[in-house]
Every structure is written in structure tokens, then in C-alpha cells.
Amino acid sequence: MDFELSAEQVAMRDVARNMLGERWHPDKMREAIDKPPATIPTDLWAELSQMGWLGVNCDEILGGGGQDILTAAILVEEAGRALLPSTFSTNLASAWAIENSANQAHRDGLLTELVLGNKRVTLAIEENHGSWGPDTIELNATGNDRDDTLHLSGTKLLVPDGSTADLFLVAARHDENLCLVAVDADAQGVTVNAMKRLDGADIVELELNDVAVPASALLQWGGDGESLLREVYSVFTVLIAADLLGSAEVTLQMTSDYAKERVQFGQPIGSFQAVSHRLADILVQVEIGRSLLYGACLALTEQREERHALVAAAKSWLNETAIDATEAGVQLHGGIGYSWELDVHLHLRRARSNAATLGDSDFHRDQIANYYCDRPG
Amino acid sequence: MDLLFSPADEQYRTRIRAWLSDNAGDLALIAKAEDPLQAARDWQRKMYEAGFVGLTWPKSCGGQEASLTQQVVLSEELAQARIPHLINGIALTTLGPTLIQHGTEQQRQRFLPGILSAKEIWCQGFSEPGAGSDLPSLTTRAVLDGDEFVVNGQKVWTSLAPIADWCFLLARTDPKAPKREGISYLLCDMKTPGVTVRPLRNAGGGFHFSEVFFEDVKIPRDNCVGEINGGWKIARSTLEHERSGLSGVVALEANLERQRQMAAKLKVGDKTALDKPGNRQKLAQYWIEIEGLRHLGYRALSDQLAGRPPGASASVGKLFSSRLRQKIAKTSLELAGPLAPVAKKSPHVIERGRLHAGYFDALGYSIGGGTSEIMHNTIAERILGLPRSTRDD
Numbered sequence: 001m002d003f004e005l006s007a008e009q010v011a012m013r014d015v016a017r018n019m020l021g022e023r024w025h026p027d028k029m030r031e032a033i034d035k036p037p038a039t040i041p042t043d044l045w046a047e048l049s050q051m052g053w054l055g056v057n058c059d060e061i062l063g064g065g066g067q068d069i070l071t072a073a074i075l076v077e078e079a080g081r082a083l084l085p086s087t088f089s090t091n092l093a094s095a096w097a098i099e100n101s102a103n104q105a106h107r108d109g110l111l112t113e114l115v116l117g118n119k120r121v122t123l124a125i126e127e128n129h130g131s132w133g134p135d136t137i138e139l140n141a142t143g144n145d146r147d148d149t150l151h152l153s154g155t156k157l158l159v160p161d162g163s164t165a166d167l168f169l170v171a172a173r174h175d176e177n178l179c180l181v182a183v184d185a186d187a188q189g190v191t192v193n194a195m196k197r198l199d200g201a202d203i204v205e206l207e208l209n210d211v212a213v214p215a216s217a218l219l220q221w222g223g224d225g226e227s228l229l230r231e232v233y234s235v236f237t238v239l240i241a242a243d244l245l246g247s248a249e250v251t252l253q254m255t256s257d258y259a260k261e262r263v264q265f266g267q268p269i270g271s272f273q274a275v276s277h278r279l280a281d282i283l284v285q286v287e288i289g290r291s292l293l294y295g296a297c298l299a300l301t302e303q304r305e306e307r308h309a310l311v312a313a314a315k316s317w318l319n320e321t322a323i324d325a326t327e328a329g330v331q332l333h334g335g336i337g338y339s340w341e342l343d344v345h346l347h348l349r350r351a352r353s354n355a356a357t358l359g360d361s362d363f364h365r366d367q368i369a370n371y372y373c374d375r376p377g
Numbered sequence: 378m379d380l381l382f383s384p385a386d387e388q389y390r391t392r393i394r395a396w397l398s399d400n401a402g403d404l405a406l407i408a409k410a411e412d413p414l415q416a417a418r419d420w421q422r423k424m425y426e427a428g429f430v431g432l433t434w435p436k437s438c439g440g441q442e443a444s445l446t447q448q449v450v451l452s453e454e455l456a457q458a459r460i461p462h463l464i465n466g467i468a469l470t471t472l473g474p475t476l477i478q479h480g481t482e483q484q485r486q487r488f489l490p491g492i493l494s495a496k497e498i499w500c501q502g503f504s505e506p507g508a509g510s511d512l513p514s515l516t517t518r519a520v521l522d523g524d525e526f527v528v529n530g531q532k533v534w535t536s537l538a539p540i541a542d543w544c545f546l547l548a549r550t551d552p553k554a555p556k557r558e559g560i561s562y563l564l565c566d567m568k569t570p571g572v573t574v575r576p577l578r579n580a581g582g583g584f585h586f587s588e589v590f591f592e593d594v595k596i597p598r599d600n601c602v603g604e605i606n607g608g609w610k611i612a613r614s615t616l617e618h619e620r621s622g623l624s625g626v627v628a629l630e631a632n633l634e635r636q637r638q639m640a641a642k643l644k645v646g647d648k649t650a651l652d653k654p655g656n657r658q659k660l661a662q663y664w665i666e667i668e669g670l671r672h673l674g675y676r677a678l679s680d681q682l683a684g685r686p687p688g689a690s691a692s693v694g695k696l697f698s699s700r701l702r703q704k705i706a707k708t709s710l711e712l713a714g715p716l717a718p719v720a721k722k723s724p725h726v727i728e729r730g731r732l733h734a735g736y737f738d739a740l741g742y743s744i745g746g747g748t749s750e751i752m753h754n755t756i757a758e759r760i761l762g763l764p765r766s767t768r769d770d
Contacts, residue, residue, distance in 0.1 A: 001381060279763065280761065288697060
């Protein structure tokens with residue numbers, strides 16, 4: 001029984017906090033709201049690779065850091081705190097997908113390129129159907145994989161970090177089963193249309209017009225593409241949950257610090273229970289969220305039966321926690337909280353964006369209801 | 378990181394399960410017994426003799442010196458098997474550890490065996506009509522007169538008082554000292570002349586609590602635990618002696634499971650209450666919150682095992698779990714729809730009125746053992762480090 005971070009994980013978290021604090025400035029996200037979307041510059045990307053973070057949860061033999069999903073989540077939490085563009089979490093999820101593909105060539109070639117920072121990869125999953133998740137996917141991959149060629153046609157939406165991606169892992173239907181197919185950004189028939197998120201993050205619309213890829217581009221898990229896709233979806237979801245936790249926690253910290261300093265009516269506003277009790281409620285939400293996140297990460301690593309439900313729980317809970325924490329941040333800072341200069345609205349924008357990414361709270365509660373409510377007995 | 382109990386702990390779990398299934402018949406008798414008090418005492422003695430009471434206490438005090446994880450395993454298994462709390466549970470979790478830590482050898486030998494075997498039932502005399510959340514402002518007086526304290530005052534919200542043999546109470550021994558420094562921790566025989574118990578009826582209609590009146594009650598000086606005027610610190614240390622809360626998780630899980638099964642049976646038109654999307658969302662939300670509480674409990678347990686101070690984290694669990702218990706109870710009641718208000722013993726009553734009892738019962742959780750308002754203060758001040766709110770203490 002040991003359900004706290006190891007000394008090594010704590011050390012890595014501290015290094016990440018310092019490094020990202022020095023090398024990335026939240027102003028870049030603020031500027032991106034009025035300008036093109038924010039991306040991670042090449043030199044910082046190279047540094048993240050040198051730190052061993054781009055493949056932190058991949059096998060050491062494949063050039064990764066040999067750590068588990070939780071360690072990846074801890075780093076993403078720091079990225080959330082630092083308002084780093086989402087490219088980092090997107091690539092961690094992509095790395096997980098590639099590493100777990102049955103195709104040795106993917107692991108040897110693609111993964112090395114990703115971990116070294118030479119290739120940026122993203123996941124193109126969601127489409128425009130008003131909901132989320134693998135079950136909504138319609139994009140078709142046709143052709144028999146024995147023919148050695150697959151043809152993909154259709155449109156993906158909200159693809160994270162698409163404008164800097166060299167490779168898209170595209171979720172598609174193939175022979176009635178779901179799968180992931182690796183598509184080069186410069187393949188013929190690929191069109192990338194820029195979009196932007198509320199927080200200035202880079203997302204794109206990906207149009208595939210009869211794109212031909214070799215059958216070897218199929219990512220599978222022991223011959224089963226659908227299981228791999230569902231697993232990847234959960235890994236990606238838990239990483240976004242970690243990002244939300246980062247926003248919630250840093251905003252709670254900023255707001256508590258402010259409540260200790262800001263004096264009105266002759267005393268710090270944090271001594272008023274209308275202020276302190278709201279902050280205490282946020283702390284409870286954050287602690288429950290952190291507990292759910294750790295539980296979900298461990299369940300994924302251990303491949304426990306309830307892992308997808310726990311991931312849904314963490315995402316559903318942290319969606320609301322991050323929104324509540326950042327909205328409270330605006331409110332409890334008073335006038336200054338409503339200003340452009342304060343970083344709180346950047347976290348609010350990020351929280352709102354992430355909460356609507358890979359499933360909102362209702363969506364994930366539905367997943368849990370299907371898991372819990374309908375069991376026999 | 379792992380959530381595994383050691384093989385020894387799992388063996389212990391197997392042993393508990395086997396013992397419980399061998400002895401479950403006895404437990405069923407308690408519910409039907411003509412003298413339920415005697416039956417409850419017998420059950421605790423039986424558990425004690427099997428080595429399941431006073432688990433983490435030192436052997437010299439009649440305990441088992443078992444590990445913290447074994448304690449968790451035991452409380453999980455007891456909750457899973459829906460074993461009611463031990464009749465002397467309050468003394469086992471608060472007075473016992475207090476005597477072990479602060480009592481004299483004589484006090485330990487005199488009182489610990491009776492606590493463990495339920496030969497002597499204890500009640501707690503802390504709250505007063507004028508001292509609830511602000512417990513240190515209590516005004517029950519104890520005046521030392523030779524070798525005896527003479528006690529006058531009133532306690533309230535006392536559980537078990539009508540059946541208790543003894544009471545551990547806080548009384549003011551120095552009215553001039555600052556309020557936390559003039560309180561003593563005393564042990565009073567309930568048969569002493571001048572002790573009067575008056576049962577109180579609570580909002581839910583039950584008689585769980587009592588008022589206890591002290592009128593010139595004489596308590597031997599030897600029945601003071603720790604120093605005279607040193608009682609507040611002693612009481613506080615056991616108030617904070619919170620458990621990891623994992624057994625509470627099992628109980629909440631059982632509540633939710635009952636709710637799910639009830640919803641599956643309740644007809645709404647040609648469907649069931651479990652088919653309504655709003656209800657499914659609520660059940661899923663409670664599933665999430667129970668998992669959150671469970672994993673929070675694992676983190677607290679890990680901290681305890683690693684020797685890290687739990688700090689104010691128990692307040693987080695208390696605040697969260699009492700709220701969750703209330704939400705589940707409220708939804709259970711609301712699931713009954715138009716029949717929700719039908720009183721027990723009426724025709725068409727749902728679940729024999731259990732939902733009403735559960736609802737009122739849950740309301741008490743955010744008041745007893747520290748109100749949610751106080752939990753908020755503790756979290757704000759001790760975890761977030763916010764300045765104290767203006768108050769007289």
C-alpha cells in the first residue's frame with residue numbers, strides 16, 4: 001500500500017515546475033488569443049526531448065524514460081500550471097499509442113523520431129457529431145489490408161496541435177471495426193484547416209480526401225485496432241484531466257495568496273468566511289480530483305477492469321473542478337480578477353477548453369452509468 | 378505506487394471473513410434479542426475474545442499490536458458484512474487511546490479491560506447547550522474539594538447515556554484561566570448520586586441522544602486523566618485521532634448499491650427510475666465521488682504508513698463524505714417520486730420508511746463530530762494558510 005508520489009516523481013515535478021517557469025511565459029498564451037495559435041518553439045521542444053520528457057512513459061529500450069502513465073500525468077499537470085501549449089500532452093498520448101502498436105516498425109522508427117523531437121505527432125479522433133468518443137467515429141478506411149493499401153476519406157475536427165504536426169494518428173472505421181491509422185501531414189489528399197481554441201491553443205480541421213496509406217500504417221493491439229484506440233482515448237483523456245488539475249491547483253494557489261494580502265475593511269479578505277469557505281470547497285475538489293487522477297493512472301498501468309470508468313470519473317470531476325476553481329479565481333480577485341493582465345482568465349479559458357475536450361462531465365457520467373447502473377443484480 | 382495489501386494482510390482478511398461467516402448467526406440474534414443491550418455487549422465480548430477489538434492497542438493494554446493496514450482491512454470487512462458498530466465504539470476510538478497515552482497505570486488497569494469487553498459502556502460528556510462548535514467555552518464546573526471534584530452543569534447530545542455505566546467528560550476546573558487552560562478530563566460513574574439522564578428526541582424522531590445533568594456529583598480526584606486543567610489538549614488529541622475513513626467508503630458504497638437496486642425496481646410509467654437519464658447521471662456522480670473518497674483515503678493511509686503527519690486532511694474527508702452521504706440519502710428519497718412523503722406503516726410506503734430515517738440520519742453527519750462550517754475553517758486556516766476569521770478564541 002503506497003498511494004503517494006515517489007521521491008523520484010516529486011523531484012521530476014519540481015524540475016518541471018522550475019524549467020517550464022523559466023522557459024515559457026504565460027504572455028505567449030495571452031498574445032495567442034489575438035494572434036495565430038500558440039505553439040511550442042523548436043528550441044523548447046528540443047529541450048523537452050533532452051529532458052527525456054517526450055517519451056517519459058515509453059520503454060527505455062525504445063528511447064523513452066521507462067516511467068508509468070502517472071509520471072506522464074504529473075508532467076502534464078505542470079504543463080497545465082505553466083500554460084504550456086497542449087503539444088506536449090498530445091505527443092505523450094501519441095507516443096503511448098505508437099509504443100503499444102503491434103507493429104514493430106512503428107516502435108523502432110516513428111517512436112524514436114517522436115522521442116528525439118524530430119517529428120511531432122497528434123491524434124485525430126473527434127468528428128462533428130455533437131458528442132465525443134470512439135463510438136461517434138464515422139470516417140472510413142476502405143480497402144483490404146491484404147491489398148497493402150487503405151483509403152481514407154472524411155473530416156476530423158478539433159485536432160489538437162494540428163498545425164505543427166508531422167503525422168496524424170487518425171481514428172477510423174475499417175471493416176466495421178475502429179482503428180488508428182498513421183497519416184503523414186504531407187500525404188496527398190490531406191488538407192489542414194487552421195482553427196483556434198478559446199485559450200489560444202492550436203487546433204485544426206483535418207480533411208482527408210481519398211488519402212492512400214500502406215496497410216502497415218494501421219496501429220493495432222495484438223491484431224485489434226479497436227481495443228488500442230479505446231485505450232489510447234483513455235490515456236489521452238487522463239492526461240487532459242491532469243492538465244485541468246494543474247489549472248485548478250495553480251489558480252487556487254494564486255487566489256489564496258491574493259486573499260492573504262488583499263486588505264479591505266482593515267483586514268485581509270481571506271479572513272472573511274465568505275471568501276475562505278469558498279476556497280476551502282475548491283481545495284476539497286482539488287484533493288478529490290488529485291486522488292481520482294492517481295487512481296485512474298494506476299488502473300490504466302495495471303490494466304484493471306474498472307480503468308475506463310476511473311478515467312471517466314477523473315475527467316468528469318476535474319472538468320468541473322477546474323471550471324469552479326478558475327471562476328472562483330476571477331470572482332475572489334474582485335476587479336483585478338476581471339482584468340486582461342491577470343493570468344486567471346487564461347486558466348479559465350484553458351479549463352473551459354479542456355473540459356470540452358475528449359468528453360464533458362455529462363458525457364463521462366454517461367460512460368460510468370453504462371458501467372455501473374446496468375450491471376446485473 | 379500500488380494499492381495492494383501485503384500477503385499477511387490478505388491472510389488476515391481471509392481469517393476475518395471466515396470468522397464472520399461462522400459467527401454471523403449470533404449477530405442475527407442481536408436484532409431479535411429481548412435484551413438488545415445485553416446482546417450487543419455479548420457481541421462485542423465475542424469479537425474481543427476472537428482478537429478483533431483494540432486491534433492497534435499495545436498488548437500490555439489488552440490490544441493486539443496489529444498494523445494500521447490490518448485495522449483498515451478489519452474495518453473494511455466489518456462494513457462489507459454490514460456489522461453494526463460496536464456498542465462501546467466511542468470509548469474504543471477516543472477514551473481508550475487517551476488513557477493509553479495520558480492515563481495512569483492504575484487508570485489503564487481499571488478501565489481498559491471493561492472498554493474492550495463492553496463490560497462497562499461509556500458515554501462522552503463534551504457538548505453543552507452553550508458549547509457546541511465552540512467547545513472550549515464549556516461551563517460545567519468541577520471544584521476540587523479534598524480528594525473529590527464536585528461537578529455541576531449540563532451536557533447534551535450524549536449518545537448511549539441511558540445505558541452507559543461511565544461517562545468521560547470535560548469540566549471547567551479554573552474559571553479564571555484562558556478558556557482552553559482551565560478544563561479537566563474526568564471519568565464519572567453514571568450511578569453517582571446527582572447524575573440525571575433525560576433522553577432527547579431528535580429531528581428524525583429517534584432517541585439516539587440525551588441530556589445529562591450533574592448536580593453536586595462527586596468524582597474522586599484519581600479519576601482525572603492527565604493534569605488538572607490540562608484536559609483540553611488531551612481531548613483535542615483524540616478528537617484529531619481520525620481514522621483513514623476507508624470503512625466509511627464501504628458504507629457509502631453499500632448505500633449507493635441499495636439505491637441502484639431500488640431504482641431498478643421502482644416503476645415510472647412503463648420504465649423504471651433507473652432508466653431516467655437524470656437519475657443515471659446522479660448515480661454516476663455518486664460513484665465518482667465515492668471513488669474519489671476511497672482514493673483520498675488511500676493517500677491518507679499511505680501518509681500514515683510512511684509516518685507523515687495527516688495534518689488537516691481528515692477535515693477534507695469529513696466535509697466531503699458528510700456532504701456525499703446527504704446527497705445520496707436525498708436522491709434515494711427523491712427516487713420514490715410521488716410516494717416519497719408516505720409515512721412509515723402507511724399503505725404504499727416505500728422501503729418501510731427506511732428512506733426517511735436515512736435522510737434524517739444523514740443530516741446529522743455534517744453537525745456531529747465537528748460541523749461542516751468548522752471543517753471549512755480548519756481547511757482554510759490549516760491547509761490554505763488563510764488568516765483566522767475574527768472570533769473570540
